[in-house]
Amino acid sequence: MSDYVKYSSMAEGDAFLDPIPSFEVTKERVEKYIQSTNDETEQLQIKDDQGRQVAPPMLAAVYVIEALRTKVGPPGGIHAKQQFKFHRPAYIGETLFTSANVLKLYERKGRHYVEMTTETRNQDGELITSGMITRIWGKET
Amino acid sequence: MIELQSYAGYSVGDQLEELSQSVDQSMIDAYADASGDVNPLHIDPEFAKTTFFGRTIAHGLLTLAFVSRVLSQWNWQGWAYGGELNVSFLGPVYPGDTVRVSGEIDQIEKRDDGIYARCQLTCFCDDRKVVKGFVICKISH
Numbered sequence: 001m002s003d004y005v006k007y008s009s010m011a012e013g014d015a016f017l018d019p020i021p022s023f024e025v026t027k028e029r030v031e032k033y034i035q036s037t038n039d040e041t042e043q044l045q046i047k048d049d050q051g052r053q054v055a056p057p058m059l060a061a062v063y064v065i066e067a068l069r070t071k072v073g074p075p076g077g078i079h080a081k082q083q084f085k086f087h088r089p090a091y092i093g094e095t096l097f098t099s100a101n102v103l104k105l106y107e108r109k110g111r112h113y114v115e116m117t118t119e120t121r122n123q124d125g126e127l128i129t130s131g132m133i134t135r136i137w138g139k140e141t
Numbered sequence: 142m143i144e145l146q147s148y149a150g151y152s153v154g155d156q157l158e159e160l161s162q163s164v165d166q167s168m169i170d171a172y173a174d175a176s177g178d179v180n181p182l183h184i185d186p187e188f189a190k191t192t193f194f195g196r197t198i199a200h201g202l203l204t205l206a207f208v209s210r211v212l213s214q215w216n217w218q219g220w221a222y223g224g225e226l227n228v229s230f231l232g233p234v235y236p237g238d239t240v241r242v243s244g245e246i247d248q249i250e251k252r253d254d255g256i257y258a259r260c261q262l263t264c265f266c267d268d269r270k271v272v273k274g275f276v277i278c279k280i281s282h
Contacts, residue, residue, distance in 0.1 A: 033206075036168065036174070037172065037206035037207070038162065039206065039210050039213070042217075043213070056213070057209055057221045058209035062202075069178070080230060081229045082226070082227075082228055082230075083226060087222075087223065
């Protein structure tokens with residue numbers, strides 16, 4: 001039996017991630033991300049008046065995709081489109097929870113497309129990032 | 142919604158400062174480590190030879206990190222606090238490529254909660270368009 005998610009097993013409106021995974025925004029992870037992307041944005045190096053240090057907005061690409069990787073499709077899938085809305089940057093020390101819902105399932109040129117909405121909130125329920133991802137689902141064997 | 146031609150120093154037709162970033166395998170490996178996305182298509186040349194691409198490719202989301210650097214430099218506040226991104230991935234970035242990120246304001250609009258600029262965005266590797274889409278940033282309350 002395959003351990004990946006089959007296209008036919010999903011329905012529009014389904015919650016895709018259950019349980020909802022968590023992501024710790026640690027200093028180490030943020031620094032690694034900043035270094036690997038050569039990001040020299042000044043605001044990432046300074047603390048705000050409450051002593052908090054922000055992570056790059058696009059760290060969303062890490063915590064959202066990591067959450068989605070807890071349930072994967074067949075090998076060979078392709079990331080086709082991405083939408084993000086950054087409500088505010090995450091702070092180092094926060095814990096983030098990303099939920100995902102299947103928005104649309106459709107077939108085009110023999111390929112299966114899956115559109116999902118995502119929403120990331122911190123440990124207090126504060127909205128950090130929302131988005132939509134379109135994936136071409138890998139072929140099932 | 143009211144469309145404007147310019148507002149507070151921002152005008153339709155303004156170009157964002159172009160970013161040029163070379164990508165090599167060590168950068169892809171570092172991003173894989175930082176993001177946790179260790180798909181062998183990105184980091185294992187022997188495996189990648191067996192795929193459609195014939196060699197390793199960069200994570201699409203690494204290219205979006207370059208996009209985020211451009212937007213962070215241009216308008217940190219508007220990007221990190223309410224910025225929106227909507228892009229399609231059109232082609233791969235290979236080790237040895239140089240990614241050029243460019244953008245141009247094509248719309249300025251007054252919404253109920255402020256003034257927003259929309260930028261058309263393109264990422265090229267030489268003449269190959271690898272990402273296209275748009276971003277929206279708040280430029281004034």
